[in-house]
Amino acid sequence: MVNNDDVARTLQRIGDLLEIREENAFKVRAYKLAATQVENLGESLTDIAAREEGLLGVAGFGPAIAEKVAELLRTGRLDYLEKLEAEVPPTLLSIRELPGVGPRTAALIWHEAGITTIEELDAAARSGGLDGLPRLGARSIERIVTALDARKERGAHRRRPRAEVAPLATVLRDAVRDIPSVIAAEVAGSFRRSREMLGDIDIVAATSQPVRVLTAFAALPQVERVLLRGDTKCSIEAAQGFQVDCRAVAGDQFGAALQYFTGSQAHNVRLRGRAVRMGLLLNEYGVFRTDGGERIAGESEHGVYEVLGLRWIPPERREDRGEIDAAVIRSVGEAIDHPVGSEV
């Protein structure tokens, strides 16, 4: 019996394999978007397939994907995926999962060094087998070796249950609040959205001295390894290789940064799309008018949603399941300026 999660994983897998094959980016995006839509679906695909409208009624599904999902539900197999896996070795997906290795690097390692498995990569990286590849210098190879070591320590799995990492999240948030010049700090990301499985922890800090705060963050006792540190953000690994990101912003940008860092990605993309249609630009620093660049929100998260004509949306609901449409404020003035439906 094929369930929604199986379908979502399969669609994601197709997207990843197509990406390594350097397939048309819009096709790749279509498969990944369809995977996300299935993840967020409240109803069984098997039930949907049995109805009149069928799978074409699912958001993100066109004829090609609908037909493939139908085959998967019916037979438990997918001919297209099997052919694709015969062409692009699926073991490359594990290589692609290493931090710092994306689809282009995975394809390069495959084509130029003939490597398809983690084991082959490990041997080659340590014995000079990757030397001389274009766009892959000594530092990149060293980073791959480090990533392989980390993978051996903690295994392939990345996500952890909320209860397991919640203490770390609050301890680090409080530690950031104690750094001099920090005005406010909150845990954002999937933690703030109350998700059960967490891939990392995201902390937003308001300060007038971002570099100082990020330097202090990188020096906290819970930090085992600094992955990167710039002027606005710092990524570290805590115990068991669990990643924690800290973003430092000015006090009047805190609301926009909290909104951005809370996500979800799909929610942010939809929100920014709405902003564009309203002649606005939304980023992690605020909301700006497209003409003139005047900033009209950013200090508070409520303000960000407000200038976009929306009620504030609780973090748990920011998953692109229709919450933005449901939050639209249709005042008289707005109804004249933007008649219902005109912004969609």
Next chain:
DNA sequence: TTAGTATT
């Protein structure tokens, strides 16, 4: 400066 990867 650009390509690749990463983040929500």
Next chain:
DNA sequence: CATAATACTAAA
């Protein structure tokens, strides 16, 4: 035609 925007690092 195709849903946004920005940061960091290494390589060229």
